[in-house]
Amino acid sequence: MSPIRIVKHSVRTMARFKLRTGFMMLGSMVGVAALTFVLSAGRAAERKTIETVSRMFGDSAILIEDGGGHFAGGPRGQGSRLKLDDLDALARELPNVESWDPQQGLPGGSVRHGDVTERARVMGESERSEHVWGRKASRGEYFDAAAVKAADRVAVVGETVVRTLFKGEDPLGAEIRIGSVPFRVIGVLEPWGTDPHGMDRDNEVLVPITTLMRRVTNVDTIASAKLLLRNSNDAERTSTEIRRILRARHALAANEPDDFTIITPAEVRGMVAQVQKVLFLYLPLVAGVALVVGALVSAILMLVSVNARTGEIGLRRAVGAGIGDIRLQFLVESAATTIAGGALGIALGYAAARAAASRMHLGEVELITTLLFGIAASTAVGLLAGTIPAMRAARLHPVDALR
Amino acid sequence: MIELQHINKTYTRPTGEAVHALIDVSLRIQRGEFLAIAGASGSGKSTLMHIFGLLDSPDGGHYLLDGEDVSGLSVKQQARLRNRKVGFVFQSFHLLPRTSALENVELPLLYSDRGSTRGLGRKALEAVHLSDRIHHRPSELSGGQQQRVAIARALINEPDLLLADEPTGNLDRQSASEVMALFQALNKAGRTIVVVTHDSEVAAHCGRIARIEDGRIVSDHPVPQPKNLMEAAQ
Numbered sequence: 001m002s003p004i005r006i007v008k009h010s011v012r013t014m015a016r017f018k019l020r021t022g023f024m025m026l027g028s029m030v031g032v033a034a035l036t037f038v039l040s041a042g043r044a045a046e047r048k049t050i051e052t053v054s055r056m057f058g059d060s061a062i063l064i065e066d067g068g069g070h071f072a073g074g075p076r077g078q079g080s081r082l083k084l085d086d087l088d089a090l091a092r093e094l095p096n097v098e099s100w101d102p103q104q105g106l107p108g109g110s111v112r113h114g115d116v117t118e119r120a121r122v123m124g125e126s127e128r129s130e131h132v133w134g135r136k137a138s139r140g141e142y143f144d145a146a147a148v149k150a151a152d153r154v155a156v157v158g159e160t161v162v163r164t165l166f167k168g169e170d171p172l173g174a175e176i177r178i179g180s181v182p183f184r185v186i187g188v189l190e191p192w193g194t195d196p197h198g199m200d201r202d203n204e205v206l207v208p209i210t211t212l213m214r215r216v217t218n219v220d221t222i223a224s225a226k227l228l229l230r231n232s233n234d235a236e237r238t239s240t241e242i243r244r245i246l247r248a249r250h251a252l253a254a255n256e257p258d259d260f261t262i263i264t265p266a267e268v269r270g271m272v273a274q275v276q277k278v279l280f281l282y283l284p285l286v287a288g289v290a291l292v293v294g295a296l297v298s299a300i301l302m303l304v305s306v307n308a309r310t311g312e313i314g315l316r317r318a319v320g321a322g323i324g325d326i327r328l329q330f331l332v333e334s335a336a337t338t339i340a341g342g343a344l345g346i347a348l349g350y351a352a353a354r355a356a357a358s359r360m361h362l363g364e365v366e367l368i369t370t371l372l373f374g375i376a377a378s379t380a381v382g383l384l385a386g387t388i389p390a391m392r393a394a395r396l397h398p399v400d401a402l403r
Numbered sequence: 404m405i406e407l408q409h410i411n412k413t414y415t416r417p418t419g420e421a422v423h424a425l426i427d428v429s430l431r432i433q434r435g436e437f438l439a440i441a442g443a444s445g446s447g448k449s450t451l452m453h454i455f456g457l458l459d460s461p462d463g464g465h466y467l468l469d470g471e472d473v474s475g476l477s478v479k480q481q482a483r484l485r486n487r488k489v490g491f492v493f494q495s496f497h498l499l500p501r502t503s504a505l506e507n508v509e510l511p512l513l514y515s516d517r518g519s520t521r522g523l524g525r526k527a528l529e530a531v532h533l534s535d536r537i538h539h540r541p542s543e544l545s546g547g548q549q550q551r552v553a554i555a556r557a558l559i560n561e562p563d564l565l566l567a568d569e570p571t572g573n574l575d576r577q578s579a580s581e582v583m584a585l586f587q588a589l590n591k592a593g594r595t596i597v598v599v600t601h602d603s604e605v606a607a608h609c610g611r612i613a614r615i616e617d618g619r620i621v622s623d624h625p626v627p628q629p630k631n632l633m634e635a636a637q
Contacts, residue, residue, distance in 0.1 A: 005513055016501040315497040318458060319556070320486020320514035322479050398458045402493065 006325055010332035020305060024298045024334070025341030028381045031294025032342040035377045036349025037356070038287040040370040042279035044353065044362040049275050052195055053268060055134060060232035062239055063263040064246075065224045080221045081250050081259045084209075087225050090245055095230075096238045101125055101132035102225040104209055106217060111205055112177040113165045120161050122178055122205045124212030132226050140172045140187030143208050151210040156187040158202035176205070181215050183207060194361045232265060239264045291377055298341075298385035302334045306393045313393055314401030327394035334386035342378025349374060404595070405432040405455070405564060410464035412450050412618075424450040425461070426618040432597065434563075437590040437629075439606035440599045442615035449568065451615065452599045456489050456566045457481045469563060486514050490557030494569035496549045498541040498556075504528060505537045508555045515560055527555035531585060547578025554585060558594075565589065565596045571605055583608045584632035608632065 014021045057063065066082035084102055091097050102125070109122035127145045130136055143154050155176060162171050171185045183205075192201040213219055227242075229235055239262050246260055306313070313326055321329075350370045357365050412425040424447045432438055442448040453459035454466060457473065460481075466474040473484060498507045509524040528537055531551040541549050550570060557565055567586070571579035587608060590596050598609060606612045608630050613623040 009513055013499075311495070311497055312499060315491075315493075315499075316510070316514070317482065318456065318485065318491045318497075319511040320482050320560075322482040322514070324479075325482075325514055399453050402458075402497070 003328060006328050007332050010329045011336050013329075014333050014337055017305075020301055021337050024301050024337045024385070025344065027294040027297035027301070028338035028341035028378065028385070029294070029345040029348065031291035031381055032345030032374055032377045033348040033352070034287040034290035034294075035284065036346050036370055036374040037352045038283045039280075039373040040350060040353035040365045041356045041362070042283055043369050044357045044365050045360070046276055046279050048362045050272060052193075053272055055192075056195065057226075057263075057265065057268045058134075058228070059265050059268075060229045060235070061132075061265065062227045062229065062235060062242065063224060064227065064242065065261040065263070066221060066259075068258040068261060080219075082222050082225070082246075083220060084222060086246060086249055087222070089249060090227065090242055093245060094238060094241055096234050098228045098230045099128050099132050100225055100227045101129040102209055102222040103129075104212055104217060104219065104222045106178070106212070109178055109205070109216075111161065111165060113174060116165055116167070118161070118164045120158075120165075120203050120205050121199070122207065122212065122216070124209035124217075125206050126209055129206065132228055135192060136190050137187035138190040140185070142187055143206075148208040148210050151208060151214050153181065153183045153211055153215070154186045154207065155183040156189055156206040157185055158189045158204040159191050160200055160203035161205060162188055164203075178205065178207070178216055183211075198360075235265050291381065292384075295338075295381040295384040298334065298338050298381060299388060302330070302385055302389035303392065305333075306330065306389045309393075310396065310401045313396050314398050314403075317396075317398035318402065323394045326396075327390045330390035330393045331386045334389060335382040338382040338385050339378050342374060342381060345378065346370060346374030404434045404469055406430070406465075406467040407454070408465040408467070410451075410454060410461045410466065412447075412454065412459070412461050414450075423618050425454070428464070428615075428618070428620055430613060430620060430623070432595065434595055435590070435593050437586070437596045437610040438598070439609035439612045440597060440615060441601065441603065441606045441612055443601055446615045447618040448599045448601075448615050450618075452566055452568055452597070455564065455597060456491060457485045482514070486511055487560060488563045490560070490562035490565045492550070492553050492557050492565065492567040492570045494572040496541070496546075496553045496573070498549055498552060500542065501540060503538045503540060504533060504544065504552045504555075507541070507552055508559055510556060511560050517560070523559055524555075527559045528552070530558060531555045545578065546574050547581050550574060550578070550582050551585065554582070554589075558589070563595060565594055567596065567598045569600055569602075570598060571600075571602070579605075580632055587629075587632055 064082065066080060087100055087102050091100050104124040106122040108119050110117050111120045111122065127143055127148050130142045136142070137156055140156070142156055143152065147154055155178075157171055157176070165176065166174065171188060174185050176183050176185060189202070189204065189206065195201050209222065229238060242262055243258065247258065250259055252259065316326060350365065350367065353365045353370065357363060407428055407430045410425050410428040414422040414424055416422060428451065440448050440451060450459065454461055457476070461474055464474065465472050468484070468488060473481070476484065499510070505524045505528065508527050509520070512520045512523065525534070525537065528534055531554050533548060533551055533555065536544060536548060541552070544552065570586075571582055574582060583605065586596055586598065590610070598605065600606055607626065609626060610629055611623070611625045614621050
């Protein structure tokens with residue numbers, strides 16, 4: 001009465017019923033693949049989000065946006081009041097501000113070089129942007145304070161711009177036109193990839209903010225600014241101070257809403273937590289439904305099989321099988337099948353996650369994570385699909401089963 | 404060697420109605436006997452066979468197998484004993500589909516704790532004259548051949564008792580004769596066989612007939628001259 005012999009026998013039995021076995025495998029494969037895919041791709045997306053968010057905000061930065069209202073959409077109050085002077089004042093009055101960079105942009109600006117015109121994100125920044133955003137020039141150089149002061153027509157371009165506009169030609173020293181204004185390329189930005197909004201951050205042209213405001217957009221307000229803090233523990237207090245100063249400078253009455261928005265590290269952390277919730281709660285929940293359905297399909301097929309094989313169960317009991325032997329056989333049959341299906345599901349889910357990650361620039365998908373999730377999911381399916389039919393088979397009285 | 408003493412068995416139907424399947428049944432079977440238990444359907448003969456085969460336990464009375472009282476064994480002990488001491492042959496053969504004759508015959512070995520079992524399956528198939536059908540599946544065999552595979556399966560563990568429940572019920576005349584001839588040959592070689600049947604023609608091949616009606620043994624006597632199919636075959 002060796003269990004090993006019964007295990008081997010059970011696996012052979014499953015191999016004889018290819019259609020049923022195939023459908024059971026399919027059921028567990030689809031469920032496991034869905035869950036593996038969502039969790040592995042989710043892991044990659046989470047890593048990518050945290051990486052980009054921390055690169056954009058750091059954990060010791062405050063973002064100020066022109067216009068009131070809430071971060072990331074929602075109605076905004078009256079805007080276009082934030083000026084370069086406001087930032088100078090903040091930097092002057094708040095000792096916790098280590099450095100700051102104002103921004104003004106031209107989202108879909110047309111950039112021309114020779115006969116080629118491309119759309120790119122044109123950003124006006126200060127010379128401190130290199131430090132504040134932590135993004136350097138990989139070739140050439142960044143514009144300096146003098147260039148910003150003099151509103152020089154110089155530009156630093158991203159790698160995508162180099163590829164599309166210059167087509168492999170050396171961009172340094174070349175002339176580009178933003179709208180009709182000519183600029184001289186003095187540097188190339190180090191690559192950054194895609195940001196959380198799916199925007200290609202290498203398709204950018206950075207110019208001194210003064211030049212952009214005076215010669216291209218012709219405005220005197222800025223869109224946003226990033227402030228680096230010396231002490232991130234004081235972020236909340238600094239944020240309160242910023243609000244007080246800006247409201248005073250904009251002469252807002254007590255009942256008037258802010259005409260700017262302040263984003264603190266706490267809010268950024270909240271945003272990341274929100275993303276994590278979607279990636280690891282809502283999406284897996286949906287995939288979990290697929291897993292449960294797959295498990296149910298397998299369980300029902302196994303139950304049907306137990307019913308159809310009542311006579312066989314009776315016979316096995318008659319020739320000496322104990323209750324445990326019958327239970328073991330049916331457990332092994334369903335477990336072997338669903339785990340084999342699960343293995344295929346893991347492979348499928350991993351391949352899909354890799355494909356998705358590469359399409360969405362999420363970086364590497366960890367095989368080990370995928371394996372862990374997949375094995376856990378397969379085991380869950382196997383237990384679910386195996387236990388109930390096996391118990392049912394074992395409970396049959398031999399006399400009834402033989403009838 | 405096999406003795407039933409005052410066996411009672413009562414079932415409860417799903418409707419709550421009690422069915423007295425066996426009432427005070429006593430029966431003694433000697434080693435090497437060939438006994439027919441004859442009776443109409445519903446007479447209690449199947450219940451009697453289930454108790455003989457340790458598939459069911461009596462509510463009262465004692466069952467002595469090989470001198471050992473087995474009426475109070477646990478389900479697990481019963482299963483072990485069935486594997487070692489009892490071989491079953493059923494009306495509907497109960498062969499595993501898509502499985503070769505040899506593997507079907509070897510099925511009881513799966514649940515046995517015997518050491519070496521190599522070659523036993525082939526030997527058992529030889530004993531039922533099916534050496535040339537070892538790798539055939541049930542669907543490739545005739546009814547008579549399938550029942551002979553089932554008999555080989557029942558014999559593989561050299562049981563003390565061979566129990567057959569209407570073994571010819573699903574067979575044509577020719578195959579039925581073959582199966583009965585096989586039983587007679589096995590009995591002649593010393594095997595104890597109990598056949599449960601409603602067919603007096605089948606019973607006439609046995610050495611002794613016990614008739615059962617409404618759960619009681621109503622007659623029990625030897626057959627003076629059993630029909631001898633082995634001689635007829637020769």
